[in-house]
Amino acid sequence: MMESAAENAAMTKEEFKKEVMQDYRIAYESRQASLLGRKEVLTGKAKFGIFGDGKEVAQIAMAKAFQKGDFRSGYYRDQTFMFATEMSNVREFFAQLYADPDVDREPCSAGRSMNGHFGTRLLNTDGTWKTQTDRYNSSADISPTAGQMPRLLGLAYASKLYRENKELHSLTDFSVNGNEIAFGTIGNASTSEGGFWEVINAGGVLQVPMLVSIWDDEYGISVPARYQTTKENLSSILSGFKTDENGKGYELFKVKGWDYPNLIKTYQKAAKICREFHTPVIIHVVEVTQPQGHSTSGSHERYKSKERLNWEAEYDCIPQMKKWMIESGISTENELEELEKQVITSVKAEQKAAWNNYLNPIKIDRDKAVTLINELAQSATNSSIILSLSSQLKNSDELNRRDIFSVINQCLRLTINEKSEVRNRLINLLAEFKGEGKERYNSYVFSQSSQSVSKIKEIKPVYSENSPILDGREVVQSCFDNAFERDLSIVAFGEDVGKIGDVNQGFAGLQEKYGEHRVTDTGIRELSIIGQAIGMAMRGLRPIAEIQYLDYLLYALQIMSDDIATLQYRTKGGQKAPVIIRTRGHRLEGVWHSGSPMGMIIHALRGIHILVPRNMCQASGFYNTLLKSDEPALVVECLNGYRLKEKLPDNIGEFTLPLGVPEILIEGSDVTLVTYGSSCRIAAEAIENLAAHNISVELIDVQTLLPFDVNHLIVESVKKTNKIVFLDEDVPGGSTSFMMQQVIENQQAFKYLDVEPISISANEHRPAYGTDGDYFSKPNPETVFEAIYTMMHQYNPAKYPSWL
Numbered sequence: 022m023m024e025s026a027a028e029n030a031a032m033t034k035e036e037f038k039k040e041v042m043q044d045y046r047i048a049y050e051s052r053q054a055s056l057l058g059r060k061e062v063l064t065g066k067a068k069f070g071i072f073g074d075g076k077e078v079a080q081i082a083m084a085k086a087f088q089k090g091d092f093r094s095g096y097y098r099d100q101t102f103m104f105a106t107e108m109s110n111v112r113e114f115f116a117q118l119y120a121d122p123d124v125d126r127e128p129c130s131a132g133r134s135m136n137g138h139f140g141t142r143l144l145n146t147d148g149t150w151k152t153q154t155d156r157y158n159s160s161a162d163i164s165p166t167a168g169q170m171p172r173l174l175g176l177a178y179a180s181k182l183y184r185e186n187k188e189l190h191s192l193t194d195f196s197v198n199g200n201e202i203a204f205g206t207i208g209n210a211s212t213s214e215g216g217f218w219e220v221i222n223a224g225g226v227l228q229v230p231m232l233v234s235i236w237d238d239e240y241g242i243s244v245p246a247r248y249q250t251t252k253e254n255l256s257s258i259l260s261g262f263k264t265d266e267n268g269k270g271y272e273l274f275k276v277k278g279w280d281y282p283n284l285i286k287t288y289q290k291a292a293k294i295c296r297e298f299h300t301p302v303i304i305h306v307v308e309v310t311q312p313q314g315h316s317t318s319g320s321h322e323r324y325k326s327k328e329r330l331n332w333e334a335e336y337d338c339i340p341q342m343k344k345w346m347i348e349s350g351i352s353t354e355n356e357l358e359e360l361e362k363q364v365i366t367s368v369k370a371e372q373k374a375a376w377n378n379y380l381n382p383i384k385i386d387r388d389k390a391v392t393l394i395n396e397l398a399q400s401a402t403n404s405s406i407i408l409s410l411s412s413q414l415k416n417s418d419e420l421n422r423r424d425i426f427s428v429i430n431q432c433l434r435l436t437i438n439e440k441s442e443v444r445n446r447l448i449n450l451l452a453e454f455k456g457e458g459k460e461r462y463n464s465y466v467f468s469q470s471s472q473s474v475s476k477i478k479e480i481k482p483v484y485s486e487n488s489p490i491l492d493g494r495e496v497v498q499s500c501f502d503n504a505f506e507r508d509l510s511i512v513a514f515g516e517d518v519g520k521i522g523d524v525n526q527g528f529a530g531l532q533e534k535y536g537e538h539r540v541t542d543t544g545i546r547e548l549s550i551i552g553q554a555i556g557m558a559m560r561g562l563r564p565i566a567e568i569q570y571l572d573y574l575l576y577a578l579q580i581m582s583d584d585i586a587t588l589q590y591r592t593k594g595g596q597k598a599p600v601i602i603r604t605r606g607h608r609l610e611g612v613w614h615s616g617s618p619m620g621m622i623i624h625a626l627r628g629i630h631i632l633v634p635r636n637m638c639q640a641s642g643f644y645n646t647l648l649k650s651d652e653p654a655l656v657v658e659c660l661n662g663y664r665l666k667e668k669l670p671d672n673i674g675e676f677t678l679p680l681g682v683p684e685i686l687i688e689g690s691d692v693t694l695v696t697y698g699s700s701c702r703i704a705a706e707a708i709e710n711l712a713a714h715n716i717s718v719e720l721i722d723v724q725t726l727l728p729f730d731v732n733h734l735i736v737e738s739v740k741k742t743n744k745i746v747f748l749d750e751d752v753p754g755g756s757t758s759f760m761m762q763q764v765i766e767n768q769q770a771f772k773y774l775d776v777e778p779i780s781i782s783a784n785e786h787r788p789a790y791g792t793d794g795d796y797f798s799k800p801n802p803e804t805v806f807e808a809i810y811t812m813m814h815q816y817n818p819a820k821y822p823s824w825l
């Protein structure tokens with residue numbers, strides 16, 4: 022462990038001085054970055070700025086406790102920590118402020134996140150994992166307050182598994198005996214969020230090496246502690262979590278944010294306990310200030326009293342550290358001022374370099390465009406307007422690629438009737454820029470690695486005479502049994518998943534067989550179940566996180582949307598969390614336990630694959646595919662499918678189903694009926710009745726909503742039937758509208774339609790309870806019959822007379 026200067030008696034006076042001077046240098050450098058950063062925003066070079074001023078010294082202390090293999094899950098105030106650990110630096114900090122889209126210059130997010138959103142590159146450029154144990158790691162920040170907490174739990178829980186499950190000890194790229202700490206940081210006001218308390222409770226239940234620092238500056242933007250925290254005192258209300266005589270609970274520390282020697286001591290002590298004993302720790306860092314207020318969006322003079330502002334000026338951690346250094350004879354005023362001067366110069370130089378590096382490639386593009394536009398002007402009727410546009414572009418102070426696009430487009434419009442070779446070259450340049458823009462801003466929504474789901478080879482299920490017919494639940498149980506056997510990194514958890522093997526017995530007997538580390542119960546805490554999975558997946562494990570019912574996914578939807586779904590995108594392929602979320606829905610009865618809000622889900626979760634298998638064989642094939650891939654997915658099983666009989670494939674542990682490939686369940690020639698999940702069975706019943714009236718319906722199960730029909734199979738069916746119906750149990754305008762947009766617009770199916778396309782969905786309320794409640798809330802064989810028959814009647818009234 023890196024010993025602290027203040028602690029290590031063996032250190033010479035010179036070494037001690039050197040270390041403290043270096044700490045002061047980093048703190049001061051970080052402060053200068055904040056001050057200059059704000060100026061850059063206020064002079065218009067950057068859009069928004071949020072900085073770590075006031076939190077520097079505590080973060081220096083935290084950095085000294087941070088070791089290789091450890092992880093950070095934090096928020097936008099942590100620049101000093103990032104600098105001190107060399108996970109980031111001043112130049113990269115400014116590159117992010119300017120939104121530099123170059124991943125080498127802005128490795129946290131490639132210009133996709135606003136400043137102060139940190140993260141390291143956990144993946145090689147081909148999407149494979151880098152070794153984590155030989156470097157410092159930071160998960161990628163998100164903006165929602167307390168959104169870093171759920172993932173933190175999983176990062177810490179991974180250490181617990183790596184330590185306690187001996188079978189994992191060979192995975193040394195990710196852990197050395199579970200010695201890694203997950204460091205969390207959070208602002209005082211963000212602890213008002215429910216997720217904070219859920220995660221703190223779960224961390225105490227699980228006893229995981231999670232070290233949470235709360236930077237308490239007594240404000241959340243303008244809102245003071247009295248609106249945020251009971252008794253305005255976080256230490257006091259957290260005290261119930263304190264370790265008991267059995268050692269269960271948290272070690273709690275409280276320390277002042279300007280007190281350098283005590284901060285160093287506290288973090289060393291806290292980290293030792295956390296690392297050695299896996300006892301979770303909370304360090305409440307109080308008396309923290311915000312010298313520049315919350316962000317560049319306003320000034321804190323509007324809401325802080327004079328007394329508070331005066332106090333903040335006096336207890337600013339940097340002057341306080343300086344005072345302590347002078348008083349204790351470590352340095353002198355003159356020496357420190359000399360150091361400060363050097364730092365001011367170097368920060369300025371780094372900022373300038375970052376700005377030039379950001380701007381130069383844009384200027385190069387601009388110059389390419391200007392040259393071509395000037396050439397175009399020579400033969401254009403609107404020559405003078407075109408020349409003036411090009412000179413505006415050439416001379417603009419504030420240059421964005423948007424301006425180049427806008428001018429090229431204007432010039433092309435001005436010469437719409439003057440086709441020429443030079444105009445063609447300008448069109449090509451625009452296409453080239455568009456392609457680059459796509460790569461810069463629209464890539465990596467999903468994995469682009471060789472393990473992306475699209476690259477997993479299909480292996481067909483094999484059936485023989487002896488293939489047994491089982492309940493659906495036994496089919497999926499067999500799939501999981503095989504998965505646990507073949508891959509030690511797979512871990513399943515959720516409410517009732519452990520002892521009873523989930524409420525529908527998909528994991529029945531598997532805890533007994535594979536142990537509690539592999540198959541385990543959790544508390545009722547959907548948000549942090551998913552967070553736990555995210556953190557574990559980031560550390561090389563393969564979590565299957567269960568949400569007991571689809572209706573309760575809402576509690577977790579926020580973190581799925583904000584964290585998992587954006588992870589690849591917000592890091593431009595720098596991080597991944599191949600989490601499998603298993604749940605069940607669509608069909609039972611009542612306002613809850615029967616929902617199918619798939620529209621809400623697919624719209625919130627672009628970046629996660631959304632699978633809706635109609636039975637447990639299909640679900641198993643998807644699990645096998647997903648477990649080979651490096652992508653996150655949500656699998657919604659059919660609640661009424663566990664007791665239905667299915668034939669077990671002989672290769673249940675090996676067969677894989679491709680994603681985005683619909684299946685034609687029934688062939689037909691009059692109408693194409695597109696659906697998924699439990700609705701397949703309702704559709705099949707209606708189709709039988711329609712057949713009796715000479716209507717032949719082709720039934721297509723889309724199987725996965727995201728990705729959706731990647732080979733455009735559905736339009737091929739429409740070419741034959743010239744009619745299309747979309748069916749599901751979502752609200753009107755939900756997933757059926759999504760499918761309609763995909764087929765009618767993307768696949769251009771409108772060209773082949775003889776009648777208007779229709780959708781059949783549930784009513785726009787949650788389903789009522791009981792057999793009749795269900796019948797009158799959701800589509801049923803009668804409503805499907807009526808809708809399709811009516812369509813046929815409109816198409817050919819002579820052949821299909823009105824039936825009512």
Ligand SMILES: Cc1ncc(C[n+]2csc(CCOP(=O)(O)OP(=O)(O)O)c2C)c(N)n1
Nearest residue numbers: 098164165166208209210211238240241242
């Ligand atoms: C869920 C959510 N609500 C609101 C915001 C807007 N917001 C950003 S920072 C912030 C205050 C956070 O205060 P605190 O946690 O004390 O951190 P500090 O900025 O003081 O360090 C708010 C309300 C947000 N980012 N996320």
Ligand SMILES: [Mg+2]
Nearest residue numbers: 208209240241
């Ligand atoms: Mg605060």
